Structure formats: C-alpha cells, structure tokens
Amino acid sequence: MWGRETDQDDGVSALPVSMLNALPHPIFMVGPHGDFEFANASAEDFFQTSIAMLKSRRLDWFLPDASPMRTLIEQVQASARPVNEYQVDVSSPRMTGASWVDVYVSPVAEKPGSVVVLLQVRSMAEKLGRQLTHRSAARTVTGLAAMLAHEIKNPLSGIRGAAQLLEAAGNEDDRALTRLITDETDRIVRLVDRMEVFSDERPVERDPVNIHSVLEHVKSLAKSGFARDIEIVELYDPSIPKVMGNRDQLIQVLLNLVKNACEIMAGQSQACLTLTTAFRPGMSVAAQGSSERISLPIEVTVQDNGPGIPDDMQSDMFDPFVTSKTNGSGLGLALVAKIIGDHGGVISCDSAPGATVFKILMPTWTGRKEI
Numbered sequence: 001m002w003g004r005e006t007d008q009d010d011g012v013s014a015l016p017v018s019m020l021n022a023l024p025h026p027i028f029m030v031g032p033h034g035d036f037e038f039a040n041a042s043a044e045d046f047f048q049t050s051i052a053m054l055k056s057r058r059l060d061w062f063l064p065d066a067s068p069m070r071t072l073i074e075q076v077q078a079s080a081r082p083v084n085e086y087q088v089d090v091s092s093p094r095m096t097g098a099s100w101v102d103v104y105v106s107p108v109a110e111k112p113g114s115v116v117v118l119l120q121v122r123s124m125a126e127k128l129g130r131q132l133t134h135r136s137a138a139r140t141v142t143g144l145a146a147m148l149a150h151e152i153k154n155p156l157s158g159i160r161g162a163a164q165l166l167e168a169a170g171n172e173d174d175r176a177l178t179r180l181i182t183d184e185t186d187r188i189v190r191l192v193d194r195m196e197v198f199s200d201e202r203p204v205e206r207d208p209v210n211i212h213s214v215l216e217h218v219k220s221l222a223k224s225g226f227a228r229d230i231e232i233v234e235l236y237d238p239s240i241p242k243v244m245g246n247r248d249q250l251i252q253v254l255l256n257l258v259k260n261a262c263e264i265m266a267g268q269s270q271a272c273l274t275l276t277t278a279f280r281p282g283m284s285v286a287a288q289g290s291s292e293r294i295s296l297p298i299e300v301t302v303q304d305n306g307p308g309i310p311d312d313m314q315s316d317m318f319d320p321f322v323t324s325k326t327n328g329s330g331l332g333l334a335l336v337a338k339i340i341g342d343h344g345g346v347i348s349c350d351s352a353p354g355a356t357v358f359k360i361l362m363p364t365w366t367g368r369k370e371i
C-alpha cells in the first residue's frame with residue numbers, strides 16, 4: 001500500500017501507512033537501483049507528482065546527478081549506516097518547491113540496498129539561519145559591552161563611594177536613601193560585568209569535558225536554589241564520548257537554560273525538568289563559508305513542561321535584552337548562543353505549551369585545544 005492509495009496489495013498493513021501519511025514530513029523508501037519502494041502522502045507533495053509517477057520513475061529522474069541528496073542516499077546504500085545532514089540543497093529543475101531540507105537516511109535491515117529517507121523541509125535549516133543571526137546579534141553587543149565597562153563602571157564607583165561618605169554623616173532616613181544608591185549601583189555593576197563576557201573575543205580554551213559531570217554540577221546548583229521544588233528527570237546515554245568544550249562555559253550555558261525553565265515553571269503544579277544526552281554519530285552541519293561539514297554528534301537537551309515561549313518571542317529570544325521578566329536582563333540566552341557559537345556547536349529550540357525543548361549539538365573531543 002502506497003501513499004494515498006487504498007488497496008493493500010503488498011502486505012503492508014493499513015495502520016502504519018495511514019500513520020506515515022498523517023505525518024507532515026516526506027518519507028520514502030528507495031531500492032538499490034533508485035526506484036521508489038514506498039512514499040507517503042507528504043513525499044508525493046514534495047516531489048510534486050502522483051504515486052503512479054513515483055512508482056514508474058527512479059530518484060535520478062527527480063534529482064540531478066550532482067544532487068547532494070542522491071550522494072547521501074548512495075553513501076548509506078554503500079555503508080549501510082544511517083546519516084543525518086542539515087541544510088541539504090534539493091533544488092532541481094523538475095521540482096519547484098522546497099530547496100533546502102534536513103535529510104535523515106537509514107538503511108533497512110530486512111532489505112539490503114534499500115534505504116528509508118525522511119525529509120524535514122525548512123525547520124533546522126531555518127533554525128541554523130537564526131543561529132547565525134544570534135551570533136551576529138551577540139557580536140553587535142560586543143562593542144557596546146566594552147564601552148560600557150569603561151564609561152559606566154568608573155563613574156559608578158565614584159557614585160558609590162560618595163554615597164558611602166554621605167551614609168556615614170547622615171541620619172537614619174538619609175541612610176535608607178544612600179543604601180538605595182549603593183544597592184542600585186551594585187546592580188548596574190553586575191549587569192555590566194555580565195555584558196563584559198560578550199566583549200571577550202579570545203578563542204575558547206577547550207578540553208575533553210564529561211557532559212554528565214557538567215549536568216550533575218548544574219543539577220546540584222539548581223537543586224540547592226531555584227529548582228528546589230522541581231522534579232528533575234535525567235535520561236542519559238552513558239556511553240557518550242567527551243565533549244570538546246570549556247567546562248565553566250558549558251556549566252554557564254546549562255545553568256542559564258535550566259534557570260529559565262525553572263523560572264517559567266515557578267509555582268506550577270507538577271513542574272518537571274527533563275535533561276537528556278544522546279550520541280548521534282550522523283549529525284553534522286555545514287561549516288560557515290566552506291563546503292566542509294562539521295560533525296556535531298553530542299546532543300544535550302533541556303526540556304520543561306511550562307507554558308511555552310510566545311510565538312512572537314521565538315525569533316528573537318536569543319538576542320540580548322529580550323526578556324518577559326520584570327527583573328530579567330535578557331542576557332541569559334544571548335550568552336548561551338555566544339558560547340555555543342564559540343564552541344562551533346548549534347542550539348535550537350522547539351516550544352509549545354507544555355513542552356519547550358532547547359537542543360544543543362556539540363563536537364566531540366578531537367585533541368585540538370582551540371578553535
């Protein structure tokens with residue numbers, strides 16, 4: 001049974017096929033010679049053709065010789081190992097629709113030479129585009145941060161010193177006001193200190209880092225403070241190799257994500273934070289400005305069951321100063337994006353009411369200390 005067809009002539013039961021047809025992602029199976037062995041309804045839309053046409057044509061009719069998707073499929077047919085690639089160009093004279101997709105190709109154990117292909121049109125490619133924007137947003141803050149450090153911190157220390165002198169000479173009412181001045185100046189200094197991180201353009205010192213020990217540390221910090229009443233579920237892949245990273249900075253990243261999740265779930269009944277790790281050997285992204293692909297097989301996710309991120313905030317939440325909190329600085333996620341970018345990794349977010357997931361992809365340790 002194929003795509004939108006209703007007959008069941010090839011022994012495939014109706015339920016899984018109708019499930020596959022319900023998915024918004026094109027899924028198809030290609031045989032050893034590039035012939036289509038199965039295609040769901042979304043694949044029919046993707047190839048802009050009918051099932052009958054797909055049955056009678058081979059993949060090379062739809063995609064040109066040099067198509068990266070064909071190369072990927074052939075690679076999986078030859079190696080019998082799954083491969084995932086982001087931002088693959090599928091533009092073709094025969095198809096006027098989607099041109100960039102994320103491709104997941106897996107061999108079919110029971111049918112040697114056949115592979116199953118799942119396409120995700122837009123999502124990750126779009127997110128990567130956003131990720132690059134986050135990096136440039138973080139960079140625009142760089143100059144500002146350096147300027148603030150000089151132009152604000154120095155006068156602030158003068159103001160603070162003067163307030164302390166007045167405090168010594170004043171009565172109780174005056175002291176309440178001078179304390180207000182010192183507390184507020186301290187708050188501004190803390191804010192400027194946080195921003196100073198953005199002006200640090202030095203390459204990151206990276207070592208082999210055990211991501212589970214980072215998560216353990218973040219969890220114990222969180223449990224002793226803002227996550228005291230929140231259930232934390234850990235789903236870890238114990239066989240995961242070391243991450244190539246800076247331990248302190250990775251703690252900062254995960255702490256910011258966990259803190260955001262806990263803040264948004266504060267007071268919620270059955271608040272639950274889920275931390276996961278996984279090893280995804282086929283995961284890679286295109287290196288900026290070259291055709292080289294960087295392997296990012298280590299996946300870490302931070303998930304909460306809070307209300308979700310409003311749609312209009314999702315596109316710019318990684319920019320500095322974007323916040324929905326009265327006392328928030330809006331620097332948490334900007335810093336996360338900068339650090340992950342400095343590490344050559346990728347961060348993306350999927351959010352809906354009841355499920356917000358921040359996903360980080362990172363490189364493994366290769367023996368080189370700096371980027």
Ligand SMILES: Nc1ncnc2c1ncn2[C@@H]1O[C@H](COP(=O)(O)OP(=O)(O)OP(=O)(O)O)[C@@H](O)[C@H]1O
Pocket residue numbers: 256260261264304306307308309310313317322323324325327328329330331332333334356
């Ligand atoms: N897990 C989440 N669920 C819902 N909204 C979130 C989540 N994480 C972040 N946000 C939204 O994104 C905004 C920006 O987050 P970010 O960490 O950059 O700043 P902040 O938390 O407001 O302030 P700061 O981190 O500087 O204290 C938050 O104000 C919040 O509205």
Ligand SMILES: [Mg+2]
Pocket residue numbers: 256259260331332333
């Ligand atoms: Mg935050």
